[in-house]
Amino acid sequence: MEHLNAVLxxxxxxxxxxxxxxxxxxxxxIPLTLLMMSPWRPGRLLARVFTxxxxxxxxxxxxxxxxxxxxxxxxxxxxxSAAIMGLGVVSAAYLAEIYRSGVLSLHEGQWxxxxxMGVGRLxxxxxxxxxxxxRVAVPAATGYAISLLKDSAVASTIGVTGIAYMATQxxxxxxxxxxxxxxxxxxxxxLAVPVAVAARLAGNAMQRKxxx
Amino acid sequence: xxxxxxSSARALASAADSVTSQGGDVMVRLDGVSKSFxxxxxFRDVSLEVxxxxxxxxxxxxxxxxxxxxxxxxALESCEAGRITVGDATISAGDGVTRSQLLALRRRxxxxxxxxxxxxxxxxxxxxxxxxxxxxxxxxxAADERSRELLERVGLAERADYYPSRCSGGQxxxxxxxxxxxxxxxxxxxxxxxxxxxxxxxxxxxxVMRELADSGMxxxxxxxxxxxxxxxxxxxxxxxxxxxxxxxxxxxVMTDPSQARTRKFLHAVLER
Numbered sequence: 001m002e003h004l005n006a007v008l009x010x011x012x013x014x015x016x017x018x019x020x021x022x023x024x025x026x027x028x029x030i031p032l033t034l035l036m037m038s039p040w041r042p043g044r045l046l047a048r049v050f051t052x053x054x055x056x057x058x059x060x061x062x063x064x065x066x067x068x069x070x071x072x073x074x075x076x077x078x079x080x081s082a083a084i085m086g087l088g089v090v091s092a093a094y095l096a097e098i099y100r101s102g103v104l105s106l107h108e109g110q111w112x113x114x115x116x117m118g119v120g121r122l123x124x125x126x127x128x129x130x131x132x133x134x135r136v137a138v139p140a141a142t143g144y145a146i147s148l149l150k151d152s153a154v155a156s157t158i159g160v161t162g163i164a165y166m167a168t169q170x171x172x173x174x175x176x177x178x179x180x181x182x183x184x185x186x187x188x189x190x191l192a193v194p195v196a197v198a199a200r201l202a203g204n205a206m207q208r209k210x211x212x
Numbered sequence: 213x214x215x216x217x218x219s220s221a222r223a224l225a226s227a228a229d230s231v232t233s234q235g236g237d238v239m240v241r242l243d244g245v246s247k248s249f250x251x252x253x254x255f256r257d258v259s260l261e262v263x264x265x266x267x268x269x270x271x272x273x274x275x276x277x278x279x280x281x282x283x284x285x286x287a288l289e290s291c292e293a294g295r296i297t298v299g300d301a302t303i304s305a306g307d308g309v310t311r312s313q314l315l316a317l318r319r320r321x322x323x324x325x326x327x328x329x330x331x332x333x334x335x336x337x338x339x340x341x342x343x344x345x346x347x348x349x350x351x352x353x354a355a356d357e358r359s360r361e362l363l364e365r366v367g368l369a370e371r372a373d374y375y376p377s378r379c380s381g382g383q384x385x386x387x388x389x390x391x392x393x394x395x396x397x398x399x400x401x402x403x404x405x406x407x408x409x410x411x412x413x414x415x416x417x418x419x420v421m422r423e424l425a426d427s428g429m430x431x432x433x434x435x436x437x438x439x440x441x442x443x444x445x446x447x448x449x450x451x452x453x454x455x456x457x458x459x460x461x462x463x464x465v466m467t468d469p470s471q472a473r474t475r476k477f478l479h480a481v482l483e484r
Contacts, residue, residue, distance in 0.1 A: 109325055110331065116323040117318065118347045127346070
């Protein structure tokens, strides 16, 4: 039983790292998407290169780089901040692609209708394009959030005390790690299911709203 | 006396030089406008005038550049050469077009699209009020009040709180007309407004357009509706092969066209 308690004690840290890095990613992805889709060529190129590099790096390598490699004038990230920052940046790259496909799913006529009435670009993006793109992006973004929850396990490699870390610790100090890992696996599933259900409900609610 | 003389001399000069003047009753003027997509020219050196209160219909075969020409009037398409004037707003292709010039042009023109392009996440009322609030800075109350008037005018007051997806195609296009009227444009541009609708439903849209024409609105209509072009428009332009090949009184053009190309087109659409 104390094995299970040890693994359970990793839940808050797993949730913290997941939620915080998703929040950072979801926010940072907005300017990144705008840059990707801007008429300004160097901006588009910069955003493209950035997302391709970030998505090409294995998250574990990326976390090592941030945790061991970054020191700004004596400042170094502690493990939790490094994990949140690192996974936040990765999330931004993936979510920007998801946002972008949401924007591209809109018919050109939506932009044109707003432009023809003299509505500015900012208002068009904020009030015409974004609300529709978000509806399209929610399912994919939810899928990403779930995979981020699982990927947060890599943070255990730099010592973040989430579910995976606690399970590893427990398996090492006691013989017979399999049940502990199975329990950890079940915990990840239990955490992921409510996220998926909540997203489906939200998606249905949005669908109902436009079919009145 | 000398004042009078010089002013009538100016009037004469401007009448003689009508291509470059700002004749008071001309609402839309295109001077030598050219447009191509990449290396493919769409039309070359097109000039036209639509007077205040006039309804100008543009007909012609598909691919003639009718819609592209109409989209140049409110600068949804940029043209390579020429000058476009709507009311007292002018843009020239040569100079860089500033945002304020673009806005000035678009505020004077309302546009109705073939595929309506209503905003699906806004109610009918919000669709019509949107630009009033964002562009004209009207309060929600003032905008909604005006929107309800316009919806009443197109016969859809009772649909105000529905979403566009719950309205029929004909209703959606009438909502789109109300939305385009909401910013008080001086000219209305119609880009094949009935082409996406079945013929019977198209009639209810044409009825609204006819009412609009009768109320004195200046209109440019790209259309395949020949009877509308003949009976409602004051000026008919026939576009083919990147040019306006014929223009004039609709009845004359339709019954006695001067160009062989026009005859061929009219034969195809009228005597099928």
